[in-house]
Each structure stands twice: as structure tokens, then as C-alpha cells.
Amino acid sequence: MASDDLPVAxxxxxxxxxxxxxxxxxxxxxVMVLEASPSIGGLAQSVKDDEGFSFDVGAHFITNRLAGMLGLGAECRTVRHYGEAVWFAGGAHGYPYGLVKNVRFSLSAVRSRIAGLLSREEASSARDEFVGRYGVALTDRVAGPLLEAWSGTAAERLAPAVVNKIPTSLLKTAWLRVAGRLSRRAVAIGYCRELPESASVWHVYPESGLGRLVARIAENVEDSIRLSSPVEAIIVEGERAVAVRVRGEDVAVRAVFTSLPINVLPKLVLGSSRIDDLAEFRFRPMVFVNMKFVGRRLLPEVVLWTPEPGFAFFRLTEATRSMPWLAPEGKTVITADLGCEVGDDVWTMSDDDLTAKVLADLEEVVPEARERFLGSRVMRTKLAYPVFDSSYEARRQELAADFPIAGIVPIGRNGEFDHLLMEDVYWRTVRSVDRFVRSG
Ligand SMILES: Cc1cc2nc3c(=O)[nH]c(=O)nc-3n(C[C@H](O)[C@H](O)[C@H](O)COP(=O)(O)OP(=O)(O)OC[C@H]3O[C@@H](n4cnc5c(N)ncnc54)[C@H](O)[C@@H]3O)c2cc1C
Known part of the structure; x- marks a missing residue:
């Protein structure tokens, strides 16, 4: 078969x-889509339990812009409210204005900005970058501890690029917040980097769950999807991908688009050693403890960050404050995020013990948590967040510009090794396809 007639895997x-x-x-x-698990969707799936509570496996919501582009606008509910707060010194402080109002944080930020104007030195770590933007006080009390719990790595060892994931302009944030209040829609802030933010881009949620998005796009290629087909090898000859091995059979291909975690590629690629060093790239595993409660609006905001070391978790989310339809009337779900490593105490703890630990700490924020508690569902993932460790940051940036083996195109959150949300994944993947087509 001429190479032009071969499928793209x-x-x-x-x-x-x-x-x-x-x-x-x-x-x-x-095309030939190979999926290891028995179902499509990966991180974009929602499950509903017998009592009517919905849980999202990864993604929580998307934008009206993405839904509209897929023709799903009419199937989505508008998210009316989204907000974040930080819990410290025994109380909640709204993000970002509650933090700006803190005199110590503000003075320290002003001092850092002035020092930054006088110095030409580039930040060499995430900690430096945070200090330069927000000051030492906020970095030490809030941003640093959160970053470390989230990534499992000291802020001094993380690349400054990780801080670019946070929206920077307070003025723009303020305008988008006001627009959201006036329109009674959760205007998306800091959510998409590929397209501009604006008052006309807000959060929505498909009526039947996040999986609807994936199901919609799968309709275009249904006949080419092979489930329960883990790829065992990518065969490279002369530094070009020529075949994939699936269920022991080698299938000749024109090229390979891979959304697999980039650090497993060295094991899969046979015939090249150019990417052996990618095995050291790390993802941060997470345990999510979803707890069901009687009542609503138990947290002070949809998302509550908890940087103080006494908490087992670093973030709590009460998604029903944004999306009341995720739980039956009069009930709610709070999700606690616990950073961990595969095999450590948190990862191996039983679901009951994890829940008990989280409930005990939650009582500081929700004093009647135990009395209201109805049950929990624990989820574990090995691949929650890519860790931007400084030791391989230069290599990460190099790969983003050019992958060293011809015919292999990394895509998606784990393939590109970037903190990408679904709208960005969409546009970046379209761009990768365009580049592939142009390169012949
Ligand atoms: C906690 C969390 C919250 C998030 N919240 C949001 C949000 O609110 N909004 C938003 O837009 N985005 C959110 N995201 C991001 C969003 O979930 C991802 O951007 C998107 O789902 C990633 O899709 P993907 O295809 O790149 O990866 P995945 O969904 O991980 O897909 C990879 C697929 O590859 C398969 N696979 C693995 N190994 C093999 C193999 N050897 N052979 C064949 N197949 C294999 C896997 O089974 C999986 O189906 C969130 C992510 C996380 C982790």
C-alpha cells in the first residue's frame, strides 16, 4: 500500500x-482511533449514581463558545455563578479582591513590583515569579503552599511558566466579573488561552454531562474507533513512525497522533532513542474525595483553596453552587482534592479512612459536616496535572516547538504535557492537524 493510503493512527x-x-x-x-479502555471520553466523562448525584471524572464545565461550535448550544445549561475564595486564619477571603484588601499582602506586592522595575533579572523559578507579581507575603502564605500541594514539588524547583496559567490583569478580571454579575452568567476568566476572553464567553454544562461533547465529536468517526485496544508499541524506522502495535499485531500507518502521557512514549517507541529522556517528565497523581451532604451552599464559594498545612486537602469544590442540577434538591456534593504520589499513604488509604480524615478537617469550614454527611465516592488518578519541573523545562519548551521523531504528533493535555482545558485542546489539536496537512 502506498504510504499516502495508510491510515493515520x-x-x-x-x-x-x-x-x-x-x-x-x-x-x-x-483514520484509525485506538483506545485502551472499553469506552471513549478519557477525562471528559460524567457518572450519575443511583441517588441522583453526578460526578465528573475530570472536566467540570466548558464555554458556550465551544458548545456552540459543536452545535450543542441548545443542549447546555447556563452556569450562573462561579467564584473562588481562600481560607486562612480561620476565615474565607474572596479571590482576588479579598486578598488585595489585605494590607500586608498589598504592601508586599507593591514592594516586589518596585524591586522588579529596578532589576532586570528574569525569574528562575515559580517562586521568584510569584514573588515578583504578588509579593513575598502572599507567596509564602498562600500561593507557594498551594503550588506545592498541587504539584508535589517545592515552588523553587518549578519553572516560572507554571505561573502563567493564572490570569494576571486585575483590571480585566474586574471587568469580566462585573459583566458576569450584570448578565447573571459565569463569564469565563482565565479559562482559555487560544481565544480571547470576553463578556460573551461564559460557562455552560451539557444537560447529559460532559461526555456529551465527546459523544458528539465521536459521531464523525464512529466507524474508525477500536475500543479495548491499548497500543503496545510505536515502530520507528529512520527516525520516522511507520507502524503501531496493537494486540500483538503491527499495523502500518502514515503517522501517529498521540494523546498518551508523554512520559510513556520512551517505553512505547521502538527504533529510536531520541526521546528516552522524556521518561523523567512527571504527572502529579490526585485523590478526589466526593462527599454527599444534606443542605446547599455549605462552602463560602464554589471553590475554596486551603493553603494551611493542617488540612489534608488543598482545594474544596462545591460544584452545586454553580450547577445545582448535579445533586438532588436540598443536597450537595463537596469534592476535596488531595495531592499524592502513587503508593504513598494517601494513595493507599482505604476510602473510608480517607473520607474520615477529610471530614475531620472539613469541620473547621463546615462545623456541622458530620451531621450532614450522607456518603462518599473516592476517585484516584495517576495523571491529574503535568509537573513543570525546572530540571526538564528547557526540553519541554523545545518539544512544544518541534517533536524529534517524524510522523509522531503529540496532542492533548497529557500528550502536549500542558495544563490544557478542553477549548484549548480543541484549537491546539486543530492547529496540529493543519500543520500536519501542510507538511504533506
Ligand atoms: C481534575 C481536572 C479537572 C478539569 N476540569 C476541566 C474543566 O472544568 N473544563 C475543561 O474544559 N477542562 C477541564 N479539565 C481538562 C480536560 O479534562 C482535558 O483537557 C481533556 O479532557 C483532555 O483530553 P485528552 O484527550 O487530552 O486526554 P484524556 O482524556 O486523558 O484521553 C486520553 C485517552 O488515551 C487512552 N489511552 C491511554 N493509554 C493508551 C494506550 N496505550 N493505547 C490507547 N489508548 C490509551 C486513555 O484511556 C484515554 O481515553 C480538567 C482536568 C482535570 C484533570
Whole structure:
């Protein structure tokens, strides 16, 4: 078969893989989507339990802009409110204005800004970058501890790039907040980097859950998806991908789009040692303890960050404050995020013990947590967040510009090794397909 007639293999039938497959097919390429698990969706799936509580596996909500582009606008509910707060010194402080009002934080931020104007030195770590923007006081009390709990790595060892994930302009944030209040919609802030933010881009949630998005795009390539088909190897000859091995069989391919975690590629790639060093890239595992309660609005905000070391978790989310439909009337769910490493005490703790530990700490914020508690559902993931460790930051940036093996195109959150949300994954994957088509 001429190489032009061979299919493009797409590894993974999550959001990125299905977007790539759909875009390639639209441009006339035969595609073959290989998915290890028995279902599509990856991190974009929602499950509903027998009592009517919904839980999202990864993604929580999307924007009206993305839903509209997929023709799903009418199937989505508008999210009316979104807000964040930080809990310290025994109380909640709204983000960002509650922090700005803190005189110690503000003075320290002003001092850092002035020092930054006088010095030309570039920040060499995430800690330096935070200090330069927000001052030492806020970094030491809030941002640093959160970053460390989230990534499992000291802020001094993380690359400054990690801080760029946070929206910087207070003025713009203020305007988008006001627009959200006036329109009674949760205007998306700091959510998409590929397209501009504006008052006309707000959060929505598909009526039947996040999986609806993936199911919609899968309709375009349904006949090419092979479930329960883990890819065992990518075969490279002359530094070009020529085949994939699936269920012991080698299948010749024109190219490989991979949404698999970038650090597993060295093990999968046979015939090249150019990417052996990618095995050291790390993802932060997480345990999510979803707790069901009687009542609503138990947390002071949708998301509550808890940087103080006494808490087992670093973030609490009461999604029903944004999306009341996720729990039956008069009931709610609070999710606690616990950073961990595979095999450590948190990872191996029984679900009951984890829940008991989280409930005990939660009582500082929700004093009647135990009396209201109805049950919990614990989820563990090995691949929650890519860790931007300084030791491999230069290599990460190099890969973003050019992948060293021809015919392998990394896509998606784990493939690109970046903190990407679904709208960004969509546009970046479309761009990767465009580049592939242009390169012939
Ligand atoms: C906690 C959390 C919250 C988030 N919240 C939001 C949010 O609110 N809004 C938003 O827009 N985004 C959110 N995101 C991001 C969003 O979930 C991701 O951007 C998106 O789902 C990533 O899709 P993906 O296809 O890149 O990866 P994945 O969904 O991980 O898909 C990869 C697929 O590859 C398969 N696979 C793995 N190994 C193999 C193999 N060897 N062979 C074949 N297949 C294999 C996996 O089974 C999986 O199906 C969140 C992410 C996390 C972790």
C-alpha cells in the first residue's frame, strides 16, 4: 500500500484524540482511533449514581463558545455563578479582591513590583515569579503552599511558566466579573488561552454531562474507533513512525497522533532513542474525595483553596453552587482534592479512612459536616496535572516547538504535557492537524 493510503493512527479516544480524528477525516485522511479502555471520553466523562448525584471524572464545565461550535448550544445549561475564595486564619477571603484588601499582602506586592522595575533579572523559578507579581507575603502564605500541594514539588524547583496559567490583569478580571454579575452568567476568566476572553464567553454544562461533547465529536468517526485496544508499541524506522502495535499485531500507518502521557512514549517507541529522556517528565497523581451532604451552599464559594498545612486537602469544590442540577434538591456534593504520589499513604488509604480524615478537617469550614454527611465516592488518578519541573523545562519548551521523531504528533493535555482545558485542546489539536496537512 502506498504510504499516502495508510491510515493515520490516533492513540486515545479522549477529547484530543477524537478531535484529531474528526479533523483529519474532514480533510480526507483515513483514520484509525485506538483506545485502551472499553469506552471513549478519557477525562471528559460524567457518572450519575443511583441517588441522583453526578460526578465528573475530570472536566467540570466548558464555554458556550465551544458548545456552540459543536452545535450543542441548545443542549447546555447556563452556569450562573462561579467564584473562588481562600481560607486562612480561620476565615474565607474572596479571590482576588479579598486578598488585595489585605494590607500586608498589598504592601508586599507593591514592594516586589518596585524591586522588579529596578532589576532586570528574569525569574528562575515559580517562586521568584510569584514573588515578583504578588509579593513575598502572599507567596509564602498562600500561593507557594498551594503550588506545592498541587504539584508535589517545592515552588523553587518549578519553572516560572507554571505561573502563567493564572490570569494576571486585575483590571480585566474586574471587568469580566462585573459583566458576569450584570448578565447573571459565569463569564469565563482565565479559562482559555487560544481565544480571547470576553463578556460573551461564559460557562455552560451539557444537560447529559460532559461526555456529551465527546459523544458528539465521536459521531464523525464512529466507524474508525477500536475500543479495548491499548497500543503496545510505536515502530520507528529512520527516525520516522511507520507502524503501531496493537494486540500483538503491527499495523502500518502514515503517522501517529498521540494523546498518551508523554512520559510513556520512551517505553512505547521502538527504533529510536531520541526521546528516552522524556521518561523523567512527571504527572502529579490526585485523590478526589466526593462527599454527599444534606443542605446547599455549605462552602463560602464554589471553590475554596486551603493553603494551611493542617488540612489534608488543598482545594474544596462545591460544584452545586454553580450547577445545582448535579445533586438532588436540598443536597450537595463537596469534592476535596488531595495531592499524592502513587503508593504513598494517601494513595493507599482505604476510602473510608480517607473520607474520615477529610471530614475531620472539613469541620473547621463546615462545623456541622458530620451531621450532614450522607456518603462518599473516592476517585484516584495517576495523571491529574503535568509537573513543570525546572530540571526538564528547557526540553519541554523545545518539544512544544518541534517533536524529534517524524510522523509522531503529540496532542492533548497529557500528550502536549500542558495544563490544557478542553477549548484549548480543541484549537491546539486543530492547529496540529493543519500543520500536519501542510507538511504533506
Ligand atoms: C481534575 C481536572 C479537572 C478539569 N476540569 C476541566 C474543566 O472544568 N473544563 C475543561 O474544559 N477542562 C477541564 N479539565 C481538562 C480536560 O479534562 C482535558 O483537557 C481533556 O479532557 C483532555 O483530553 P485528552 O484527550 O487530552 O486526554 P484524556 O482524556 O486523558 O484521553 C486520553 C485517552 O488515551 C487512552 N489511552 C491511554 N493509554 C493508551 C494506550 N496505550 N493505547 C490507547 N489508548 C490509551 C486513555 O484511556 C484515554 O481515553 C480538567 C482536568 C482535570 C484533570
Amino acid at each position: 490516533i492513540l486515545g479516544a479522549g477529547w484530543a484524540g477524537l478531535v484529531a480524528a474528526s479533523e483529519l477525516r474532514a480533510r480526507g485522511y483515513p
